[in-house]
Amino acid sequence: MDFPKLLTVVIAVIALAVVGVVGYVVLRPPTALLSNAAFEMALISPNADGVDDLTTITYSLARPAQVSITLENESGDRYTFRDNERRTSGDYSVLFSGIVGGYTLDGEDIPGDIQTRLIPNGSYTWVIDAHNDDDSASATGTLDVVDADSRPPVISSFSINPGIFTPNQDGISDRVDINVYLEKAADLSVYLEDNAGQRYYLDEIEQGREPGDMGNHEFDYDGGVDQGMEPPADGVYTVYAVAQDAEGQRIMRQGTLEIQDGGLPQVEIVAQTTGTDVYFETQPYDEAMHTTADETGAMIPMPEGVMSDLTTLEVVQGDLLVFKLTVWNYGDTPIRTIGPFPGTVYDFDQQYSTIGAYVEPGAWRVGINCDTALSDFPWRWAIAPKDQLEAVYDETQDATYYYLLPGARAEVWGAVRLTELVPAVNPQDCWAGLIHERVETLQTRVGAREVKIAPGPGSAN
Template identity: 35%
Template sequence: MDKRRSKGDRTAYFSGVIDGRLLPDGDYTMVLEAVDERGRRERVEHAIALIDGDKEYMRIDNLSIWPNEFTPNRDGITDRVTIGYNLNKTATRVEVYLLDGEGTKYPVAEDKIREMGVPGRHEHDYDAGIDLGATPPMDDEYTVVVEAEDAVGNKARVEGTLVIKDGGVPRVEIVNGAAVFSPSVVPLGGTLTFTCTVKNIGVVPVRTKGPEPHTTYSTSENYNTLEEYEEPGIFRVGLDYEGNSFGRIYPFRWQLGTDKELTQIETDIGSETYLMPGQTVSVVGRLRIDDPPVKTAPYYWIGLIHEQVWIVQDRVEPTSISIGF
């Protein structure tokens, strides 16, 4: 240890570990050298023996990173990475992180299933922070680092590569939190129509799916009966109403814009439909009132749904509509 020291007594502690490895049992010579400002050197030696040392070094085996390229933007496609590895023995410290070219660390949360440091397989679920609404690291290639240390001080380190692309937090809004319903009086068997404007105010495209605006639902239908099933990560505008007995909220849902307005992007699951950053579209939804409601003037409202994530805007423009029956 080459450091400047002032005059006086000193105590040095030696654990037997050199460069992250415990020395094998045996006889060694400890050497202490000191050089003053004039270049005069003094050296002392002392015998030291290491016995009954831990003969098993710390190892991290079978590092896996899947997928090794991911897009943390909450569209439900390659939004997460699993980082897995095996520990050969108990570790007192385990650290998993991403390292960029400037040396900045981005920590990866602990294994949620197995206790930290126990021998065996470990898997970390990495989302780049988007589940908490945080902006992920910039698009780039990163080094995934796993470090472990045992009780003696033996250390191990393995590295892999992970590419982040198209990352960002999706941000969409129903403009002004407003919608227009018409007509205000609908006879049984008549059609209620709403119109709203939706804008992508974020920096990443947002995924959406049908049915297209202007599609008409019957009150006896929902998005499942139209075979437009819910999917994690997609955005749609939904219609709900007072007295809904479907067992699910917003049973009537529409795509954010028409197919002609939207952009097709190739993904790991095929071609998907996206509303691009800065793009504004009009969404018109229609509901034919075939079934008598629970009251003559129930409230209807719309919402912006990020499916299986959260309701971005809920109960937008609740409006009482008189139903004639």
């Protein structure tokens, strides 16, 4: 075949293809971008009674497109259900309960962020619109909304107290209280969120009101420390309260909470370098050592011993049972303590409250107990000398608090004057304990030592 004949054949084939394509387009035009658009029911009553609460929206796309679904009432108010959302080709079906994006009506003043809300009762024209770079299409119809419970779940009150929170079990701002008032029954959740989106949900306090009931709801948060968990890291957190009613209307309110000095307290009485955990000895009593709530007596110096054998320790009636031990803050959180400070001397019939050293929840103290003591750990001391503690002044409480810093070790010592001899319990055991006031006694029987009281001069025993 020569070249002119080949060229003629090629041109003929191309012409035939063009004619075929043109004919196909003329006889069978491209499929419509949007088809089968409909609202299954023309009337809904979205009030969560299970009757006509929903309708189904259906539509089909021949090609990928951006889709919007809006409703407009007779007054020209427009509500958006889907806003320019990208969809691939195919058939679509979605339930519609009258819930659209949040909005407010004229004259309304609703606190917080209205995220979703029912459209008001009335007659609507719905529009499903689809478009892409090459084509667009839309479909319309009507929908009536009746008997809708469109009252939103308003959170009329939302408070966070205190705004600065120190979850470390020192008894100072250890808990945060969040109060939420619901004007309508709704599912309610309250949580903290950090900058990375990590959420920490809070438990509601049981007050006789069921969760989600209309009215006040209180949430208490300790950072997890009371359950032995590390609290969230120090920093500023956003606190959210989210209420969603049975119809799907949702309102969110938010505030801020700052966590400072958070941490799980970790402290213990540690063993001496040699010998038992607690060093015991006896010393004579001096009337100058007598301490009351109004006057602090003379302090005894710290014993020099670093060990004691475990034989029975004999104390002359009226003399002092002296102890010494070591406390270690092995955690990352400062440990708060209260007096009396090491070196203080108790009479047997005294206790910490007798000398004005009352319990302060969250504070830590060392205690001494004996079999004949009139109460549990009646004699208590701070976990370090005052000059080894960090003083922190609290302007709000107008008070100074004392802390043993992380990693610090401190010697604690003191004495009890043993004036009571009980023949039925002689000898008796005496021991030390580490007390977290109004929380727990962590070490309950440390360095137990048998102590025998010997009658003093002129004693009737």
